[in-house]
Amino acid sequence: MYKYIIKRLLLIIPTLFLILLTNFAIIQSAPGGPVEQKIAQIEQEQKQGAMESKVTPTQNYQGSRGLSPDMVEAIKKQYGFDKSAPERFWLMLTNYAKLDFGESFFKGKKVTDLILEKMPVSISLGLWSTLLIYLIAIPLGIYKAIHHNSFADKTTAFILAITYAVPVFILAILLLVLFAGGGYWQIFPLQGLVSENFDELSTFGKIKDYFWHLALPLTASTIGGFAGLAYLTKFSFLEELNKQYVLTARSKGLSENRVLYGHVFRNAMLIIIAGIPSAVVGIFFAGNFLIEIIFNLDGLGRLGFEATQQRDYPVIFGTLFMFTLVGLVLQLISDISYHLIDPRIDFESR
Template sequence: MLAYIVRRLLLIIPTLLGILLLNFIIIQAAPGGPVEQMIAKLEGFDAATGGATSRISGGGAEAGAAGANYRGAQGLDPKLIEEIRVMYGFDKSAPERFWIMLKSYAQLDFGKSFFRDAQVTDLILEKMPVSISLGLWSTLIMYLISIPLGIAKATRHGSSFDVWTSSAIIVGYAIPAFLFAVLLIVLFAGGSYFSWFPSRGLTSNDFDELSLTGKMLDYFWHLALPITALVIGNFATLTFLTKNSFLDEIGKQYVVTARAKGLTQNRVLYGHVFRNAMLLIIAGFPSAFIGIFFTGSLLIEVIFSLDGLGLLGFEAAISRDYPVVFGTLFMFTLLGLVVKLIGDITYTLVDPRIDFDSREG
């Protein structure tokens, strides 16, 4: 096990390098880099229209932001344009910029945002509590609901309970989480009916003045609607996965043998079936957590005015804030790889018979 963990940890390094390199190459091919963005602002144009980019490219620009040549730009002094390129580091070649970025990341220095006047690390730490709150509680509640429900459906397969719950789950799966969020605001956050919950923010304005109990209640009061929207829109897959895993195990010979020996239903289900059926569920935990943590909560953050990592990464990509884009990408990828490793290690906690050394062999 220890040798396997060491190998996996060492494998994280080339994996991170490959992901950063691939995304760096893709970004170079994307039009409208930070230099174009700044020139467009200085010339009074919206960079999203691409008007300024077409005026300043001069026909001699390299694809994307890398190494762009702004000869022929109108309305701005070429010296000013060169100063902007130097300010954003685009006076250097793409390989040189990538190498400088890697050296900085090796020291966990993600640089400074182009447009926010703040260190990328500070921005990530500032937005992290919102994303952790949404991802952690949503995933936890989703598993607490889906696993017991999936087991109940498996043991009552074909019954009216199974049919009705399946219908409700499919309806929840068919409606996107952001539509549930809008509906919850309309119903319970002062939209048209009740004002039982806040519609924005993670805490109240007087949060610092509350007692410890008051802070906890205020925190969960603000999270109630966002987490409900995320859970309703995401727990269907896990529920059906749990049900199908248990159904597959229940039909195997060792279960028939255990029942023939006179073991009770609960003893068969939780003493024998549970350990084998849960392996597949555990395998999906990292992707479920990372999916809600980083991507699934983006629209929820926007709807409920929660300033988290999803919104930060989205705005950085739109504005071509490359230090923030690559800083968040590095953190997302690293955390995803670590969580995946933790998921593999958890296999052995559920079933000690698993031997990673023999699997590698």
């Protein structure tokens, strides 16, 4: 097992390299980069200032000819575009090896500080939604497997089909309209993770305020995420229930609970555990970014979305690096948990 862990840790390096290289090539080739945006911003400010003050264009701004070549070169140097693409990529790699993700082009902060600043919001939403999804989906999946083809199984299947089909952002908007002052009930806050007077509240008041703000985002995220896991749990249990060792255990007179939770549960949960890393990464960094935008939650998802819009390359690549690294580490933890639950699984032979 130790050899496998070391091998997987070593594989993280080339995996990160290939992901960063691919995304670097794609993003660098996209039009409307930070240099172009900065030039357009300065030209717009200069035009507006010239019109309001009725003065002649400055030396850096030459009217219809735009910014002077010297000014354009200064902007390129400011954002590091005075170097070639391979030089920029190599410089990024050497900095990332020291966990130095650079400084945001537009926010005036280090990328590391921005990630640490936004992370508590994403962790709050991600942890609670993951916990709720697993607490609901796994018992529901087990119940559906035990009562396969019953009326309860068919009824819950219809409900799960609806929750799976409705996009998360549609559900989030619907919850806002219904319960956050969209014309019906003003029960929950419209935006933010806490109220403005949060620091003035008592301990109980802070807890209440925190979950009051999380109620709608968590509802949208949970409803949109537990259907797939419920079905995965159901079919895993159904597959195990039809195996020979279950028939043997029942023939020996073991109780149904002993058969189900003493034998079937451990084997059926292996595939669930294997899917935890991708589920966590999906909930934290993919599924919740829409939730953060719709409910105006200042987390990592919203940070990445705004950075993409602004072509804020240090933030884009910094968050991408962190998301990828977390995903790879979680996948390794999943494999280790796999082995701990069932020691018969030997990863070293892979």
